Amino acid sequence: DAKTTQPNSMESNEEEPVHLPCNHSTISGTDYIHWYRQLPSQGPEYVIHGLTSNVNNRMASLAIAEDRKSSTLILHRATLRDAAVYYCILRDATSYGKLTFGQGTILTVHP
């Protein structure tokens, strides 16, 4: 799988937007960009995924750069419950069941 690079940690204030970046300069044309998060004492949770176009769901938005070498997960209004480790993961057809986690970004949300 192609490698992703994320900041080790980020901080935000409650009710403000949060932009979590992910660099994936070696992404291939068939790689999907997946985001998961892991809240304290819980298993990881699927957030969103996309290929080329920006994607929105009830949890977040995914903005993908035009050259696809980077992406940003956007939480529109952070809450204390959004404090978690956020993982950006690339997957393609050769992944065959392998969801490989990197170190992720620890997001701290201040009240």
Added chain:
Amino acid sequence: DTEVTQTPKHLVMGMTNKKSLKCEQHMGHRAMYWYKQKAKKPPELMFVYSYEKLSINESVPSRFSPECPNSSLLNLHLHALQPEDSALYLCASSLGVTFNYGYTFGSGTRLTVV
């Protein structure tokens, strides 16, 4: 039902014990997974089952023995573990093993080997 249920939530076992971890889902998912997570580290894949058949073993020691009795149930049998095997064991499932499906994870079993 949109959950993956893991039991027990906590387990303490001696190095000579035999125990099993259980994972269950009723979402019709045909792929199921075991992950291991050490403290402050990301989850690491151990096994992948697709349609009840083992398709990936990430060179896991034989003291960990997975079993998939049916499409809803996944077990991890433990025998002669070492203290360094203490970790959070996570089960996950997905519709299939292709790259476009999201995974649903359970909350894990926290295992302590003494």
